[in-house]
């Protein structure tokens with residue numbers, strides 16, 4: 732592959748994070764390297780506290796790394812920017828704004844588009860995440876799954892190059908979660924982005940991602956990368972295939988090994 736193209740996408744280079752707290756230093760992430768291709772979907776898995784969220788927050792410019800560099804398409808990412816959209820587990824919608832106002836919030840702030848253009852973009856995302864008929868409602872009258880759909884639409888409406896998802900379906904019941912996974916795949920297929928998603932759910936990671944990155948226990952680093960060679964578009968039926976089960980088992984084994992290490996260390 733052309734050297735320049737190879738470098739395109741997200742490059743995480745020698746990233747390390749130590750939190751300095753009053754009770755001492757917490758080594759959250761040891762030198763971590765990862766390359767995520769443009770429009771690739773990567774899922775991060777690992778034991779609790781291995782630094783998954785820390786890594787995501789550093790990519791998003793919300794937490795400063797102790798050392799190392801994060802580059803997207805040859806530009807260094809150092810602070811929050813419109814290029815990076817984020818969705819967290821906790822519903823983070825503005826309660827005083829309607830669904831459509833929440834989705835259009837970032838566009839309005841940027842002041843680059845007319846109200847009519849914003850209206851059109853918002854409408855497009857209302858349809859994409861299946862919220863037609865709910866656009867005038869306020870977050871408090873929506874279910875958890877619907878609120879996360881608004882959050883995803885809000886992040887995408889800004890047309891970011893990278894979408895960071897931190898356990899976005901963690902608070903949802905199993906069925907809603909599965910439906911949201913399919914919706915996310917559908918949205919990603921129609922509006923492809925470079926996605927990095929943190930999840931605790933092995934099945935979710937294998938179902939969604941092109942590659943599953945399993946991290947070692949704290950201080951985290953990349954333990955193994957599993958290439959998920961499953962046809963797209965995917966639907967839930969793929970979960971019963973032999974290949975799917977093998978990928979899932981491999982990820983489980985790795986996480987188990989890392990959890991056992993933590994237990995032996997008495998953490």
Ligand SMILES: Nc1ncnc2c1ncn2[C@@H]1O[C@H](COP(=O)(O)OP(=O)(O)OP(=O)(O)O)[C@@H](O)[C@H]1O
Pocket residue numbers: 750751752757758759777778779780781782783784785786949
């Ligand atoms: N702001 C902070 N100050 C001090 N320590 C922190 C801070 N944020 C995270 N940590 C610590 O850094 C380590 C990694 O935390 P992080 O939340 O990144 O892990 P995680 O893999 O996302 O965990 P989980 O799966 O439980 O959400 C943990 O030991 C955590 O306690």
